[in-house]
Amino acid sequence: MSTTGTPGPALSADGRSAGATSVGTLEPKEAGVRRLPGFDPSAPLLQVEDLRVRFPTGDGLVNAVRGVSYSLKSGEVLGIVGESGSGKSVTSLAIMGLLPSSAQVTGSIRYRGQELLGRKDHELSRVRGKGVSMIFQDPMTSLDPVYKVGFQIVETLRVHDRKLSRQAANARAVELLELVGIPNAAARVDSYPHEFSGGMRQRVVIAIAMANQPDVIIADEPTTALDVTVQAQILEVLDTALDETGAAMVLITHDLGVVAGMADRVLVMYAGRPVEIGSVDDIYYEPRMPYTLGLLGSLPRVDSEGRERLTPIIGSPPSMVNMPPGCPFGPRCPLHIPECDTEEPPLFQLGPDHNAACIRTDEVARAHGRAAEVFDETSADTLLAQDVYPVELEIAPETERDAVPAGEPAPDQADRPGGPTTSRGESA
Numbered sequence: 001m002s003t004t005g006t007p008g009p010a011l012s013a014d015g016r017s018a019g020a021t022s023v024g025t026l027e028p029k030e031a032g033v034r035r036l037p038g039f040d041p042s043a044p045l046l047q048v049e050d051l052r053v054r055f056p057t058g059d060g061l062v063n064a065v066r067g068v069s070y071s072l073k074s075g076e077v078l079g080i081v082g083e084s085g086s087g088k089s090v091t092s093l094a095i096m097g098l099l100p101s102s103a104q105v106t107g108s109i110r111y112r113g114q115e116l117l118g119r120k121d122h123e124l125s126r127v128r129g130k131g132v133s134m135i136f137q138d139p140m141t142s143l144d145p146v147y148k149v150g151f152q153i154v155e156t157l158r159v160h161d162r163k164l165s166r167q168a169a170n171a172r173a174v175e176l177l178e179l180v181g182i183p184n185a186a187a188r189v190d191s192y193p194h195e196f197s198g199g200m201r202q203r204v205v206i207a208i209a210m211a212n213q214p215d216v217i218i219a220d221e222p223t224t225a226l227d228v229t230v231q232a233q234i235l236e237v238l239d240t241a242l243d244e245t246g247a248a249m250v251l252i253t254h255d256l257g258v259v260a261g262m263a264d265r266v267l268v269m270y271a272g273r274p275v276e277i278g279s280v281d282d283i284y285y286e287p288r289m290p291y292t293l294g295l296l297g298s299l300p301r302v303d304s305e306g307r308e309r310l311t312p313i314i315g316s317p318p319s320m321v322n323m324p325p326g327c328p329f330g331p332r333c334p335l336h337i338p339e340c341d342t343e344e345p346p347l348f349q350l351g352p353d354h355n356a357a358c359i360r361t362d363e364v365a366r367a368h369g370r371a372a373e374v375f376d377e378t379s380a381d382t383l384l385a386q387d388v389y390p391v392e393l394e395i396a397p398e399t400e401r402d403a404v405p406a407g408e409p410a411p412d413q414a415d416r417p418g419g420p421t422t423s424r425g426e427s428a
């Protein structure tokens with residue numbers, strides 16, 4: 001049963017005022033499974049199976065997503081991590097049916113037992129917002145700059161409940177803004193997006209995402225565009241939103257620190273496919289895929305014993321066009337052996353809920369999550385010791401550096417040997 005569009009005591013019935021993060025309450029979770037007509041409330045919430053997305057381009061077919069499978073239970077938070085270009089957003093946009101028409105999508109996406117793939121846009125619009133809603137990375141891409149924020153929330157509410165009066169929808173918009181911690185919500189409901197700070201805009205986007213009390217919220221890098229202090233507040237708002245709505249969440253980020261505090265399970269993506277999936281403890285303390293270990297090693301850990309070096313993953317992900325056979329992480333992997341180039345490793349089952357795509361999981365297991373045990377040859381310390389880039393870091397003799405004619409700017413970092421350009425001379 002949905003409370004969407006039901007004015008009255010559902011939100012902020014206790015009359016609490018707006019606070020830093022959250023006030024008000026939604027209808028209690030115990031009210032039961034909110035269902036859409038035609039969908040089976042007893043079926044798994046969201047099941048993605050062997051999802052593949054390809055984009056035809058001038059350079060060939062871009063294999064953006066290459067076999068993503070996961071399922072999401074009610075109330076669960078699944079973190080999806082991976083570096084830029086690994087297919088996180090394309091996977092989510094495919095679930096929402098928001099990919100460009102040129103995209104070739106295969107596999108299966110079932111929401112409450114019903115297949116979404118191949119459905120027409122007007123059919124999917126029944127699911128969007130009320131079944132599955134999405135929070136985008138940049139709030140300005142999802143807020144319309146020419147409409148007041150209150151109007152945008154009201155429209156979201158009325159799309160799914162035509163009978164809801166404008167007055168009732170307005171009242172609910174204020175309550176939603178209070179819920180996400182917008183101070184003086186009754187007045188701010190009439191503001192335009194540009195009158196809000198980035199953090200407040202993201203709160204509005206969260207309010208819109210939860211307006212119709214969806215079963216699933218997909219949050220695509222919801223804090224990446226924000227400064228660290230505001231990030232923490234937004235994560236708190238999201239946490240409260242989940243508590244209040246009972247929704248499950250797919251939390252996408254490239255920051256393992258963000259998912260650590262919120263997720264129940266973590267799926268690590270590399271080159272368009274999952275390479276490891278497990279509980280938060282599996283991923284943080286017993287990762288079995290070198291890439292996951294590398295991600296952990298590039299983050300400072302508060303639970304580390306003594307001084308541990310950060311160990312960056314050197315190199316870049318492969319091109320998604322015409323990928324060579326073998327493990328896509330091979331060129332960057334310190335545990336690479338010739339056998340890794342034979343075929344791409346499948347996801348091996350390592351525990352009841354722990355899978356990793358690597359043929360050397362036993363060796364990775366010995367590191368017990370300490371990346372420096374595996375990645376020490378490419379550590380930041382080695383880089384600083386000039387073992388890797390001795391020539392590029394060479395500094396010109398002082399006499400050459402002094403030879404800048406009076407009135408001309410001194411060359412910056414980019415002018416140094418190995419830098420991207422030599423601006424003096426070229427730009428003159």
Ligand SMILES: Nc1ncnc2c1ncn2[C@@H]1O[C@H](COP(=O)(O)OP(=O)(O)OP(=O)(O)O)[C@@H](O)[C@H]1O
Pocket residue numbers: 055057062064082083084085086087088089090091100254320
């Ligand atoms: N419309 C498109 N046409 C062609 N290629 C695309 C299109 N959309 C995405 N891609 C490609 O698909 C791949 C996956 O992109 P995606 O946006 O999912 O990455 P991501 O993991 O979300 O990265 P980020 O962390 O930077 O947001 C990238 O190589 C990207 O260039």
Ligand code: SF4
Pocket residue numbers: 289290291327328329330331333334335336337340345357358359360
């Ligand atoms: S299969 Fe080989 S190259 Fe790939 S992650 Fe495992 S050890 Fe590294």
Ligand SMILES: [Mg+2]
Pocket residue numbers: 088089090220
């Ligand atoms: Mg993305």
